[in-house]
Amino acid sequence: MNGDIGQGKIILPAKIARNAAFNIRALLSHPMLTGMSRDQAGIPIPAYFVNEVEVTYGGERVAHFEWSSGISRDPFVGFSLRASKEAPVTVTWKDNKGGVYTSSADVRFTTATED
Amino acid sequence: MRDSLSRRTFLKSSALAVAAIAATGTAASASPLLRGPDDEPDENVKKVLREKFGDRPIRAGHITLDVPDVAPDSREVPLLIESDLPMTADNYVKGFHIVVDHNPDIYLAGFAFTAAIGAATLDTRIKMRRSSHVRIIAETSRGDLWTTSRFVFTSLNGCV
Numbered sequence: 225m226n227g228d229i230g231q232g233k234i235i236l237p238a239k240i241a242r243n244a245a246f247n248i249r250a251l252l253s254h255p256m257l258t259g260m261s262r263d264q265a266g267i268p269i270p271a272y273f274v275n276e277v278e279v280t281y282g283g284e285r286v287a288h289f290e291w292s293s294g295i296s297r298d299p300f301v302g303f304s305l306r307a308s309k310e311a312p313v314t315v316t317w318k319d320n321k322g323g324v325y326t327s328s329a330d331v332r333f334t335t336a337t338e339d
Numbered sequence: 340m341r342d343s344l345s346r347r348t349f350l351k352s353s354a355l356a357v358a359a360i361a362a363t364g365t366a367a368s369a370s371p372l373l374r375g376p377d378d379e380p381d382e383n384v385k386k387v388l389r390e391k392f393g394d395r396p397i398r399a400g401h402i403t404l405d406v407p408d409v410a411p412d413s414r415e416v417p418l419l420i421e422s423d424l425p426m427t428a429d430n431y432v433k434g435f436h437i438v439v440d441h442n443p444d445i446y447l448a449g450f451a452f453t454a455a456i457g458a459a460t461l462d463t464r465i466k467m468r469r470s471s472h473v474r475i476i477a478e479t480s481r482g483d484l485w486t487t488s489r490f491v492f493t494s495l496n497g498c499v
Binding site: 244245246247249257258260261281284285286287288289290291292293294295296297299300301302303304305306307308 | 444
């Protein structure tokens with residue numbers, strides 16, 4: 225993901241059963257610069273990183289992450305929620321330069337039983 | 340006679356040694372955050388833990404941290420965190436904290452959840468400046484703190 229900064233992606237499992245736990249994977253294209261490295265001319269590269277992530281599910285805030293620049297480039301996080309409703313999961317990433325990036329995916333129950 | 344004396348001396352000293360090992364073992368299990376002698380956080384790390392968690396006890400256990408012993412790329416060290424702590428409506432894991440002893444930001448990241456959490460698991464990738472302990476602290480909705488740590492060897496400075 226070396227293209228545009230701020231392209232978010234949320235991956236949900238193909239099968240989600242009502243009231244079962246399901247995994248969410250959230251990925252954002254972002255350089256996540258610590259501010260501790262220099263360019264080829266020896267000029268310090270300023271810090272530029274996502275420091276806050278918010279996750280909502282059906283409009284309700286369900287998770288909140290606080291990051292330093294120690295999270296890797298193109299930050300990835302995988303976690304789990306309980307499938308209580310058919311509603312969108314939205315992840316909002318905020319960086320230290322005021323950038324705000326959002327991505328959503330809809331939770332839909334499949335007919336399959338809990339697996 | 341001499342043989343039996345030396346044998347007695349030997350037995351006595353080995354009994355003392357066993358007692359000493361047993362005493363050390365008890366001390367280690369009673370001390371928070373300490374699983375082996377090398378696991379003891381240094382003063383900088385202790386300060387960060389105090390700032391985050393105050394004087395609340397942090398006990399070892401209930402967390403599995405899956406991370407390479409030797410990180411092939413210190414810019415992207417994969418962490419997979421799991422816990423066997425209870426996950427019920429009124430007692431669940433409400434957060435994970437990542438602490439890396441020798442990183443510029445010792446408190447690397449915090450992940451807070453609500454009762455909507457499904458399973459106590461977290462998957463992410465971190466940077467490491469050099470070989471270090473990676474510590475995970477899990478916080479329950481009742482306020483209990485559990486920890487585990489792994490030593491990860493790295494070659495290059497990944498904090499770019």
